[in-house]
Amino acid sequence: MSGSNFVDYVKIYCRAGNGGAGSAHLRREKFIPKGGPDGGNGGRGGHVILKGNSQMWTLLHLRYKRHIFAGNGEGGGAQQSTGADGADVIVEVPLGTIARKENSEEILFEITDHGDEKILAKGGRGGMGNTHFKSSTNQTPRYAQPGESGLEETFILELKILADVGLVGFPNAGKSTLLSVVSAAKPKIADYPFTTLVPNLGIVAYRDDRSFVMADIPGIIEGAHEGKGLGIRFLRHIERNSILLFIVPSDSNNIKAEYEILVNELKMYNPELLDKKRLLGISKSDLIDEELKQEIRKDLPDISRVFFSSVTGDGINALKDMIWKILTNF
Secondary structure: OOHHHOOOEEEEEEEOOOOOOOOOOEOOEOOEOOOOEOOOOOOOOOOEEEEEEOOOOOOHHHOOOOEEEOOOOOOOOOOOOOOOOOOOEEEEEEOOEEEEEOOOOOEEEEEOOOOOEEEEEOOOOOOOOHHHHOOOOOOOOOOOOOOOOOOEEEEEEEEOOOEEEEEEEOOOOOHHHHHHHHOOOOOOOOOOOOOOOOOEEEEEEOHHHOEEEEEEOOOOOOOHHHOOOOHHHOHHHHHHEEEEEEEEEOOOOOHHHHHHHHHHHHHHHOHHHHHOEEEEEEEOHHHOOHHHHHHHHOOOOOOOEEEOOOOOOOOHHHHHHHHHHHHHOO
């Protein structure tokens, strides 16, 4: 998932189809000059529908398709024939996509399951034909209902990545390196901050052909909830992770302080994030010896933690075991 191909925010203009007009037809046949009303109903206007697709990871396909129009319903006909419904437009989106109207923070719905379909813009109803208006006092109505207009609206689609484990840490903490070691993902890795500019997903193989999904979230800095650094653009991806794995390098000046800063940023963005299960991974443990590890352990926060090295592989299996134990004990 390269940076240029990852799109998690798009604005689209949708126009659902108009409903077809009802028919005001009067039956006229040989030997039946006054057969009465027989106009049919108009067809429904087409909907714009979002559909979940588990094989998609980005909203890139909508970046250059900002206008989506559904088909109009056809008018009713004679002999009480109903007009055809307008063609629906189905837009496939990755799981974790939320929809809301432009200039509104209210979430209309979220797509979380493969094949899940939700109507984004509803087509107009078809008008009723004149047969519906026939009565004892009005036996030959010469009017029918027009079709309703379909919804026209600009919507915002946002992607919140769905993953079992979200990696949280400062830039250059070793998150991308860990993901590259435990999965087939190939995130950009370099020895400078903000190497990761987009989230990366990887499927981590576990024992007995089991697996879980890990997401590398771009690095957080102090003040991220206020828009500093990469800001809150990627904090929302953490909302859809089952477990938060905090990564702090072993050569940090104060591991506990860094962890508390990260926790505070999540709290300031969304306090509910603190209800998620948490793990602390001390990366780059190949840089320190066992004696120093013992000293560091004395001042670590009171949560499950593990020392690991993505370079030597030390502690990686222990980390996987801890993650799997939490995932299966929810």
